[in-house]
Amino acid sequence: MSRIMRYTEVSRRKGGIMLHRALGMPWLLTFAVVAGSAASVRADVADALREIAQPIEKVEDVTPLLEKIKDRRHVLLGEASHGTHEYYVWRAGISRMLIEKGRANFIAVEGDWDAARHVHRYITHHEDAADSAREALANFTRWPGWLWANEEMVELVEWMREYNEERDAEKRVGFYGIDIYGYERSLEQGPGKAGALDEALKEKMAEGFSCLARYAGDPQAYVMATAREGVDCSTSIRELVETLREDAESWRERDRAQFLNIKQHAMVVKSAEAHFRTAIRQDAESWNVRARHFFDTYRRLIDFYGEDEARGIVWAHNTHIGDARATQMGDMGMLNIGQLARQHYGQDHVAAIGFGTVRGTVIAALQWEGPRQTMTIPDPIAGTLEAAFDQIERDQAMFWMEDAKEKEAFSRRLGHRAVGVTYNPRQERQGNFVPTVWPERYDAFIFFRETKALSPLAEKGGD
Secondary structure, eight states, rough: OOOOOOSSOOOEEEEEEEOTTTTTOOGGOOOOOOOOOOOHHHHOOOOOOHHEEEOOSSSSGGHHHHHHTTTEEEEEOOOOOBBBBBHHHHHHHHHHHHHHOOOOOEEEEEEHHHHHHHHHHHTTOTTTOOOSSHHHHTOOOSSSSTTTTTHHHHHHHHHHHHHHHTTGGOOOOOOEEEEEEEHHHHHHHHHHHTTTOOOHHHHHHHHHHHHHHTTTTTTHHHHHHHHHHOOHHHHHHHHHHHHHHTHHHHHHOOOHHHHHHHHHHHHHHHHHHHHHHTTSSSSSSHHHHHHHHHHHOOOOOOHHHHHTOOOEEOOOHHHHHHOOGGHHHHHTTOOOOOHHHHHHGGGGEEEEEEEEEEEEEEESSSSTOOOOEEEEOOOEEESSHHHHHHSSSSSEEEHHHHHHOOOOOGSSSSEEEEOOOOOOOGGGGSSSSEEHHHEOSSSEEEEEEEOOOOOOOOOTTTT
């Protein structure tokens, strides 16, 4: 019998509440592997995989897939871990192909807004930008730095800068972060950015941020204050956001790009506050606050580039881009950007492409904010989707989910591996496989039998 454990781990000690330092991280999700007749499930699924597998050897071999999704304006590229070389290289290749075909205005990543702005300014040739891709990526200083400060990203960032060089400023491709965990930088940077547009707005933003700023760097203290003392910083932040909404048109007329940056700083703080405040609840709301922020930021970028015609690419974990309704996450009321995008734009306008592997090495840490390690991914558990992948004869393959939907073997939930920034290979059976109806979760899937670890930037260290 399978079940999902509470996703926010909270301990009660001496009448108080202690939120673990892994506050809000998606890898507090604990899934039980779907049990059953593992051998028969594996053989059944492996046979079906063989029938629909399309061989691939290089990134260009996904061209038929890109042709299938040519009319889909929202492309979500996943990953089964945050530390695998192949996922970054292939997502970069697919992104380049989409950009070259004029089918993407920007890339939005599961990273911090302010740190990603340094990359955006570099690739769009801003006058005071970093001198190199490495310098721009080194701004991803919050743990885990290796997610974006890695060698695999350097080539893509340099390519995007070169691609933009001969293009008019308004047609240059952008790079943005859609996460909330860089809220401290938004607390610091937001008022100053607002002051460049309007001095009164600077004062309003500083006032709106002042409550949460007292807890900057220690969200656990804020959570404890909300639980013990009834502290609530949401009111002043909501008032700030309302001010931004009311006067949006006049500020956009002054500087659209600057106003987008200012508003996003406010929205990062607003979402982070709600994420922390709801973390002690025994429901999915804290997770969902972050999920909605991912999607709302993406939608804001689509609107910025032109609501009716803009196209975007998202890089995030499979847990975010694959429709939550096709997993146990949906049973618990948990949302993600994959589900929200399909619901808002329509399923025919979204392409969610998952990635996975059977074995190899990966960069991760044993605990939140712990030192990064190169870990060996163990052989998959019998009866899981990855175990079935291991039975097919191809080392790399691509799958179109319309084909998979025709196979009865994929109509039931199968355990599907998910490795986070924290990972312990010895505890695979305790929660690293998400029960999934595979064809309902994605639109396509790219499989590698064996993968290798990501390469953090040497000067960054990745920790």
